[in-house]
Amino acid sequence: MRNGWEHTDDSGSIAAPMSSSILNRRNFLSLGTGMVALMAYGASWGSDPAVKKYFRKAKALGADVKITVLHRDEEIASKGIDSALNKIDYVEQLMSLYRQDSQLSLLNRKGVLRNPNSDLVTVLRKSMGLSKLTDGAFDVTVQPLWNLYNRHAQSGSLPSENEIAKVRSRIGWEHVRIEEDVIFFDRPGMQVTLNGVAQGMAADFARQALEEEGIRDALIDAGEFNAIGSPRRKDAWHIAVQHPRQEGNIAKTGLQGRCLSTSGDYGTKFSDDYRHHHLFDPRTGISPTELSALSVAAPTALEADALSTALFVLGPDKAKEMAESMKEVDALFISKSGDMTATDGFSLV
Numbered sequence: 526m527r528n529g530w531e532h533t534d535d536s537g538s539i540a541a542p543m544s545s546s547i548l549n550r551r552n553f554l555s556l557g558t559g560m561v562a563l564m565a566y567g568a569s570w571g572s573d574p575a576v577k578k579y580f581r582k583a584k585a586l587g588a589d590v591k592i593t594v595l596h597r598d599e600e601i602a603s604k605g606i607d608s609a610l611n612k613i614d615y616v617e618q619l620m621s622l623y624r625q626d627s628q629l630s631l632l633n634r635k636g637v638l639r640n641p642n643s644d645l646v647t648v649l650r651k652s653m654g655l656s657k658l659t660d661g662a663f664d665v666t667v668q669p670l671w672n673l674y675n676r677h678a679q680s681g682s683l684p685s686e687n688e689i690a691k692v693r694s695r696i697g698w699e700h701v702r703i704e705e706d707v708i709f710f711d712r713p714g715m716q717v718t719l720n721g722v723a724q725g726m727a728a729d730f731a732r733q734a735l736e737e738e739g740i741r742d743a744l745i746d747a748g749e750f751n752a753i754g755s756p757r758r759k760d761a762w763h764i765a766v767q768h769p770r771q772e773g774n775i776a777k778t779g780l781q782g783r784c785l786s787t788s789g790d791y792g793t794k795f796s797d798d799y800r801h802h803h804l805f806d807p808r809t810g811i812s813p814t815e816l817s818a819l820s821v822a823a824p825t826a827l828e829a830d831a832l833s834t835a836l837f838v839l840g841p842d843k844a845k846e847m848a849e850s851m852k853e854v855d856a857l858f859i860s861k862s863g864d865m866t867a868t869d870g871f872s873l874v
Contacts (some may be wrong), residue, residue, distance in 0.1 A: 550561035556829055573597070576742075581606050585613050586724050588750050594735065595742035595756065605738035609731035616727040619721045620647055622668075633668070633716040637709040648722055648827070649703060655831050656698040659847070663835035664698045668716035671803065674795050683801060689810035696807050724748030725786060726832025732826075748795045749826040750785040763874055769817040769859055776857065776865060779872040780822065782855065786829035788837045789818035799861070806838050818859040821848070822871060828854070840867065 533692035577593045578724065579602040592609055619642055621627040625634075628645050632638040652665045660795040668691045673684050684692075685850075695714040702709050728751040735743050735753060742754035744762050752762045761779030763822050768775040778785065788804055790812065796799035802812050819837045823829035832854065843857045848856040848868050855871035 544608060557590075579603070579606065581610075583610055585617055586727060588748070589746075590748075591746040592731065592735075593744045594664045594740055595754070596740055601738060603817075604739065605735045605740045605743075609745065612730035613727040616644075616723055616730060620648070620723040620726075622718060622720070626651045629717060629719060630709055636713070637707060637713065639707050641706075642710050643728070644731070646703060646708070646827040648719060648726055649701065649708065649717075651827065652719070652722055652831060653698050653701065653703075655835055659839060661698065661808050662806065662838040663721070663831060664696065665697045665717045665719060665721065665826040666698055666701060666715055667805050668718040669695045669714065669808055670805045670807070671718065673718075674794065674801070674803070674805075676796050678793060685796060690844075693810045698807075713723075719814075721834045722827055722831050725784070725825070725827035728784065728826035744780075747826070749830045751778060751826045752780040752782065752784065755781050755801050761874070766857070768863065770863060775859065775863065777874050778820070778822070778857070779874045783822045783824060784826035784829045785820060785822050786826065786833040787820040788833040789819060791817065804834065804837055813838050813840060815860065816858060817861050817863070818873075819844070822855045823851075824853045834854075 575597045577597070577599075579596065579599065580591070582589050582591050584590070590610070590613055592606050594602045594606060601631050618624065618627060620629045622629060622633075624630060624721040628638060628642055636858070649665070652663070655663045656665075670689075673688060673692045679686050689844070695712060697712065700710060700712045700715060701717065702711055707826045724747055728745050728747040728749045729823050730831055731745045731747055732743075732753060739754065742756070744753070745751040750764060761781035764780055764785060765774040766776045766778065766787070769789055790799045790802040790804060793803040794802075800812065800814065801816065804812055806813055816837055819833055821829045821836060823832060832848070836848060836856055839847065841860070843856070844856060845866075845868060848854050855868040857865060857867045859870050860866055
């Protein structure tokens with residue numbers, strides 16, 4: 526979730542500081558329906574003077590969800606936004622670690638889930654496909670590592686090598702079994718977190734809901750950005766990216782027809798030097814050291830969400846090679862010193 530997402534202006538520019546905080550960006554909370562009323566902006570957009578901008582903000586997935594719609598008809602815009610927010614709430618109910626009755630919580634608590642929701646099965650299968658592709662750099666079973674580091678953070682300490690090794694024995698994507706009518710762990714003490722994919726799925730479902738209502742120009746910020754059309758039907762949505770170490774933005778990217786997700790070392794850090802943070806390499810149990818942030822543009826928000834974590838863990842060289850090998854996937858890399866590199870297709874404006 527992009528904490529500090531400020532505004533849209535008439536150029537379609539979105540001030541969107543990057544954030545990957547598990548505490549602030551990745552926690553699940555209840556959707557605050559009606560939190561901010563639908564607002565129409567009187568200025569016309571593009572060549573059609575009847576098109577207005579409609580904006581609504583709500584609480585979901587741990588932070589603010591923001592949806593901007595361009596349309597002639599207020600009723601259609603409002604109905605579309607309602608439907609999109611309902612879809613986001615559906616994902617939250619299904620995959621929340623903080624709702625005891627969610628399917629994910631039931632799986633983690635019992636180690637088995639019978640008659641799982643088909644969307645949960647889909648997101649787990651896609652996650653495991655990425656785990657295989659990245660040789661385990663992306664792994665939804667890292668929740669025990671987060672629990673370990675978070676416990677130590679309460680006393681300002683870091684876990685020992687022995688503690689990390691012990692917890693790593695409960696991690697491994699290949700030990701999550703998905704069969705026709707059941708999901709189960711074949712190792713005791715395992716837990717799954719979908720915080721690396723759920724917000725992406727929520728943004729994708731929200732997009733589908735808007736399109737089903739006939740909306741062709743919109744921007745969804747459900748923690749990951751999903752862009753439909755463009756602000757003026759000519760230009761891209763412009764998203765400003767915050768500097769990972771200081772106030773202000775480090776870059777701005779144009780987004781049209783693709784989705785954007787960012788992972789960074791600064792959202793939840795376990796040491797003041799950013800050496801230890803919430804992005805873990807599941808194969809070692811410690812945080813990667815080369816990057817401070819990484820943004821991914823991809824065809825779907827779920828793909829962008831998962832890849833932003835996976836590529837961060839892989840490191841810039843392997844990550845760049847992988848991004849360039851994937852269709853319509855591009856990435857922006859920000860080093861610990863603030864230097865930027867990007868694949869050729871990553872739009873900087």
